[in-house]
Amino acid sequence: MAVAVTEAVADVGAGRRVSARHFVRLKLRVMGNNFRGQGWRIGLFALGAFAGLWFAAFGLFLFAVPGLAGNDQYATLLAAFGGGLVVLGWLLLPLIFFGVDETLDPARFALLPLPRRTLVTGLFAAALVSVPAVAVLLAASGLILTAGIFGGWSAALTQAVGVLAGLLLCVAGARAVTSAFATMLRSRRVRDLAAVLLAGAAALIAPVQLAAAAALQDADWDRLAEVAAVVGWTPFGAPWTIGIEVAQGRVWAAPVKLLITAVTVVALLAWWSRSLESAMVGTTSSSRASTRPRATGTAVTQLFPRLLGWLPRGRFGALVAREARYWWRDARRRANLITLAVVGLFVPVMLNLGGAGDTGGGALDTSSPVLVTLSMVFVGVLAAATLANQFGFDGSAYAAHVVVGVPGAVELRARMAAFSLYLLPLVLIISGVLALLVLGQPGWIGLTAGSLLATFGAGLAVNTLLSVLGAYSLPETSNPFALNSGAGVARSFLAVLSMLASAVAVIPMVVAAALLGDVWLWLALPIGAAYGLGAALLGAYLAGDVLDRRQPELLATITPRR
Amino acid sequence: MTAEHPALALHGLVKRFDAKVAVAGVDLTVPAGSFYGLLGPNGAGKTTTLSMAVGLLRPDAGGARVLGHDVWADPVRAKQLLGVMPDGVRLFDRLSGAELLAYHGLLRGMDPAVVSQRAAELLDVLALADAGRTLVVDYSAGMKKKIGLACALLHGPRLLVLDEPFEAVDPVSAALIRDILGRYVAGGGTVVFSSHVMEVVERLCSHVAILADGAIKRVGTLDEVRGEQTLEQVFVTVVGGRTATGEELAWLSR
Structure with a gap:
């Protein structure tokens, strides 16, 4: 099958050449048909477009600041760092939050006689048709403005080319990374991969810590400008700094930097096209890999993982056991779990190191309880947000629960419990690492763990309610990052909503950390744990009542349209 | 009645x-x-x-x-x-056949011993016992129908x-x-x-x-x-x- 796709004979039939234009039109048509008769989808899309425009305007202004201020000293700085952040965002955000829009699922093209090059360029062109891409294009126009003010038409024109190249880089990067990661997650060997990723993230922390501390300690603008000049020669900064180079008289730099960008884009596309192949041939090659050992024990003992043998053999226990197995066996859920683990460990460490470096003292006594609490709130909110579409993971399989008539509150409590089985050890690790290794304050472990538990519990409550009311269907593909068109907006909107709501729910914890001082270091753990547990149980009770009344409606919203 | x-x-x-x-x-x-x-x-x-x-x-x-x-x-x-086998609906297919039957039985509030005994019988009769711990997602279409029927029959x-x-x-x-x-x-x-x-x-x-x-x-x-x-x-x-x-x-x- 793979051969048929890659070395397709284009001259079968009276074939007209298929070009990228067809893919773009196909995507627009599919998007349009998805909107048909679904007012709320149009509304969501408009909302997303509006948010995109708002951010674009903001970025436009930011990138244009040096030009408007008439000061070209920091123009390179802004272009290199700002543009670099945009690229980084395109690489990482799809993995963590948003997923990629797979309106055109590559697997659907597997049977068509298309050369791989046509397929990749076509899908790439289709991927460019999206709200975020337009937003980036708009925002980066600020760079053109800046370049034009300093260097006239020639600089502006060069920068315009640079902005286009930069956009291609962003989109190609996002596709390549998600596709490659999806391929890795599909393989059964991913258990090892998770460990490697975690270890890698942990190993990265030390050098990044040193670099960040050094950079912030002598936060000297000229030093930063030097760093920016270096970044400007990497793919992250190259496309965005072309105009300013021309404006400042280094015309030779422009073709070199364009070349750097072009080579990167081509390399990314090649990488993407390789993993596309396995996405199209897909599950058949990976699923029948091993003959499994014969089952031992009765059916009921098989259902319960060995570590969970203590669970009651009833409705609740069965639900928890099944959910626990699913968090590991379902690639989509596992992807969420792994990124959560990496980000959850990474961000608080970085945040608190930054806080420590800022005041210039040693790392030991500078991070404040408020900052620690806030970073823990972030992790807790992020963790709980994983459940915002928990029923969407199940898809039509949820019909089994409707047929049986599982009571809503039991179901939601079990789902919370199963997720917590994975999350609580992670919480312990994160708070331990933060208190012991980063802050060097074992006494603060109560504070970190308490804040995290409180946020997590409150977040569970919010997201459980959200998962019943705001569920949406996920496409049945093998790419765990794939989203239906329009769902991207819905997903980001719901995620932001849930994060805001859960963050609001833990304001008391932050206030207490600010007001109570040292006493709070001891009270944070018991109070935080109790607060979290109470909030979660209350959430399950309330949302369970809602679920009882709208089980069939929930099933209809999470069943993928075919 | x-x-x-x-x-x-x-x-x-x-x-x-x-x-x-x-x-x-x-x-x-x-x-x-x-x-x-x-x-x-x-x-x-x-x-x-x-x-x-x-x-x-x-x-x-x-x-x-x-x-x-x-x-x-x-x-x-x-x-x-009521026992139901819907069409075009996925099962909880990342469980093995035995696990899936146990899950359905316990969800229905049945006694675990009864669930295990009936599940073993059903798997035997439907010639699914050989599949062992193969996940239902890897079953053939016919096997999926059979395990779906078993789930519908389990609680009598x-x-x-x-x-x-x-x-x-x-x-x-x-x-x-x-x-x-x-x-x-x-x-x-x-x-x-x-x-x-x-x-x-x-x-x-x-x-x-x-x-x-x-x-x-x-x-x-x-x-x-x-x-x-x-x-x-x-x-x-x-x-x-x-x-x-x-x-x-x-x-x-x-």
């Missing part, structure tokens, strides 16, 4: 999707102890009707009763008496509702499923199933209903519906549509 109430009673079921009317007022009475075939062409509304009958889809109008219990007003009792329901139970099933498995269903009906159970395979329906069913365009066109015992003709002839007459090609498609026979 089973004697006074029909196993399944649908009255005035209506379902619209956007502008399209999928089911336009279906009334159906399935007597207890019958083997009931619901026939219809693709898109006739079979799946929609059965989904509304078992509580998977809320009807726009009308209602359904299982042995006298309203599916929407008294769902707990109705769902206890009084009424079985099966959507396309014979689709994608090989002849050996089909014979096995027919045998199991025959025994189930002989033992006092009631089966309602949808199909568009005439042979199966003629062979198994005591009663038949033909559904087309969201409405019941013919209903009754097999002999009443069939009359002097074969079931296929009746079906084609009722449903309409062409059964032979004319001048078109000449390029197919090159």
Whole structure:
């Protein structure tokens, strides 16, 4: 099958050449048909477009600041760092939050006689048709403005080319990374991969810590400008700094930097096209890999993982056991779990190191309880947000629960419990690492763990309610990052909503950390744990009542349209 | 009680999707102890009707009763008496066959010992025990049908509702499923199933209903519906549509 796709004979039939234009039109048509008769989808899309425009305007202004201020000293700085952040965002955000829009699922093209090059360029062109891409294009126009003010038409024109190249880089990067990661997650060997990723993230922390501390300690603008000049020669900064180079008289730099960008884009596309192949041939090659050992024990003992043998053999226990197995066996859920683990460990460490470096003292006594609490709130909110579409993971399989008539509150409590089985050890690790290794304050472990538990519990409550009311269907593909068109907006909107709501729910914890001082270091753990547990149980009770009344409606919203 | 109430009673079921009317007022009475075939062409509304009958889809109008219990007003009792195998719906397929059966049994609040014993028997009879710990997602289409049937049978329901139970099933498995269903009906159970395979329906069913365009066109015992003709002839007459090609498609026979 793979051969048929890659070395397709284009001259079968009276074939007209298929070009990228067809893919773009196909995507627009599919998007349009998805909107048909679904007012709320149009509304969501408009909302997303509006948010995109708002951010674009903001970025436009930011990138244009040096030009408007008439000061070209920091123009390179802004272009290199700002543009670099945009690229980084395109690489990482799809993995963590948003997923990629797979309106055109590559697997659907597997049977068509298309050369791989046509397929990749076509899908790439289709991927460019999206709200975020337009937003980036708009925002980066600020760079053109800046370049034009300093260097006239020639600089502006060069920068315009640079902005286009930069956009291609962003989109190609996002596709390549998600596709490659999806391929890795599909393989059964991913258990090892998770460990490697975690270890890698942990190993990265030390050098990044040193670099960040050094950079912030002598936060000297000229030093930063030097760093920016270096970044400007990497793919992250190259496309965005072309105009300013021309404006400042280094015309030779422009073709070199364009070349750097072009080579990167081509390399990314090649990488993407390789993993596309396995996405199209897909599950058949990976699923029948091993003959499994014969089952031992009765059916009921098989259902319960060995570590969970203590669970009651009833409705609740069965639900928890099944959910626990699913968090590991379902690639989509596992992807969420792994990124959560990496980000959850990474961000608080970085945040608190930054806080420590800022005041210039040693790392030991500078991070404040408020900052620690806030970073823990972030992790807790992020963790709980994983459940915002928990029923969407199940898809039509949820019909089994409707047929049986599982009571809503039991179901939601079990789902919370199963997720917590994975999350609580992670919480312990994160708070331990933060208190012991980063802050060097074992006494603060109560504070970190308490804040995290409180946020997590409150977040569970919010997201459980959200998962019943705001569920949406996920496409049945093998790419765990794939989203239906329009769902991207819905997903980001719901995620932001849930994060805001859960963050609001833990304001008391932050206030207490600010007001109570040292006493709070001891009270944070018991109070935080109790607060979290109470909030979660209350959430399950309330949302369970809602679920009882709208089980069939929930099933209809999470069943993928075919 | 089973004697006074029909196993399944649908009255005035209506379902619209956007502008399209999928089911336009279906009334159906399935007597207890019958083997009931619901026939219809693709898109006739079979799946929609059965989904509304078992509580998977809320009807726009009308209602359904299982042995006298309203599916929407008294769902707990109705769902206890009911075993369902939906079509086109995924199972919790990242469990192995045994795990899936145990899950269904415990969800229904059954005793764990009973669940384990019945699961082992079902897996044995349906020739799924050899699959061992293979996940259901890796099963073949026929095996998925069989494990779905096992899930529906596990708690010993009084009424079985099966959507396309014979689709994608090989002849050996089909014979096995027919045998199991025959025994189930002989033992006092009631089966309602949808199909568009005439042979199966003629062979198994005591009663038949033909559904087309969201409405019941013919209903009754097999002999009443069939009359002097074969079931296929009746079906084609009722449903309409062409059964032979004319001048078109000449390029197919090159």
